[in-house]
Amino acid sequence: MNTEKTILIAEDESGIADSLIYALKTEGFASTWVQTGKDALSIVADKKCDFVILDIGLPDMSGFDVLKKIRQSSKIPVLCLTARSDEIDRILGLELGADDYVSKPFSPREVTARIKAVFRRTESSDKNTDSPFQIDMNKRQITYFGKKLSLSRYEFDILVLFANRPGWIFERQKIMDLVWLEPDDSFDRTVDAHIKMLRAKLKAVNPDVDPIETHRGIGYSLKDNL
Ligand code: CA
Numbered sequence: 001m002n003t004e005k006t007i008l009i010a011e012d013e014s015g016i017a018d019s020l021i022y023a024l025k026t027e028g029f030a031s032t033w034v035q036t037g038k039d040a041l042s043i044v045a046d047k048k049c050d051f052v053i054l055d056i057g058l059p060d061m062s063g064f065d066v067l068k069k070i071r072q073s074s075k076i077p078v079l080c081l082t083a084r085s086d087e088i089d090r091i092l093g094l095e096l097g098a099d100d101y102v103s104k105p106f107s108p109r110e111v112t113a114r115i116k117a118v119f120r121r122t123e124s125s126d127k128n129t130d131s132p133f134q135i136d137m138n139k140r141q142i143t144y145f146g147k148k149l150s151l152s153r154y155e156f157d158i159l160v161l162f163a164n165r166p167g168w169i170f171e172r173q174k175i176m177d178l179v180w181l182e183p184d185d186s187f188d189r190t191v192d193a194h195i196k197m198l199r200a201k202l203k204a205v206n207p208d209v210d211p212i213e214t215h216r217g218i219g220y221s222l223k224d225n226l
Contacts, residue, residue: 006030007115008049010040010066011081012059016104020053023108029115037061044070051115054098055081064096071097077118079111088174100168110218114169117215121167121224132211132226133163147205154179155198158191159222162212167224169215195220 007024011017012035024031032049034040037058043049052070056063067078080101082088091101099118102111134143140156142149142163151159157179161170170178176187184190199212213221 004028004030005050005119006032006048007051007053008040008043009033009053010037010058010063011035011053011055012057013055016055016081019108020111023112024115027112027116029112035059037063037066040066041069044074044076050076051119052076052078053081053111053115054078056087057083064090067096067098077115077122079114079118081106085177092178103171107217113215113218117167117169117221131163131166132206132209133159135160135163144202145206145209149201149205151198151201152194154194155201158194158198162220162222166222166226169219169221171219175219191220 007029009017009020009024009031011020011033017033017035021031021033032043034043035058037060040052040054040058044052054063054066058066063080067080070076070078077099078097080087080091080098081104082091082101083104085103088101088103090096091098099122100114102114132145136142137160142151142156142159149159158175161175161178162168172188172191175191176183180190195212199210202209202211209226211223211226213223215221
């Protein structure tokens with residue numbers, strides 16, 4: 001296949017790298033594995049890959065520094081692997097230029113699903129990017145296809161979270177952590193219930209569009225090419 005994409009895996013743990021290499025092969029991707037930030041940067045500089053899976057905890061330099069260096073010269077998609085929640089906060093909070101992240105431990109299938117989602121998103125970003133959502137944070141008001149939505153506090157916050165990062169897949173746990181003041185243990189059902197309500201309200205405005213995508217066993221995202 002001449003359209004085969006090469007995924008660079010920058011990860012110092014061989015067990016994790018092995019499972020990723022296998023999962024990528026299953027999905028038709030080629031892969032290159034390096035264990036240091038320095039090697040990752042040289043492969044990106046030589047344009048020998050189409051996508052980077054970047055562990056934040058590399059032995060020679062932090063993945064954050066690797067990402068900053070990559071972004072000085074390249075827009076190549078980057079998915080970060082994180083082991084700590086404060087790293088996730090940094091990825092989400094600062095405009096470091098990551099395209100998505102996965103927290104350890106993860107299933108290799110989840111990683112390939114996210115890679116495919118990022119490719120879909122980056123490849124469609126040249127097309128029409130007019131969002132049907134207009135958000136007024138001061139009034140806490142969202143307009144959808146020109147109609148004002150009547151949303152609960154949580155529905156509003158979930159939709160803002162999604163709309164700020166179209167195409168990102170948010171785990172239920174992460175939605176709960178970011179939106180709820182007091183996250184509870186039944187987050188799966190709580191988040192699902194709010195998404196269901198949100199979907200119904202969006203459907204009432206435009207029955208032909210279902211902007212929220214369900215990723216089975218992972219979480220939810222907002223479609224990026226609405
Ligand atoms: Ca590591």
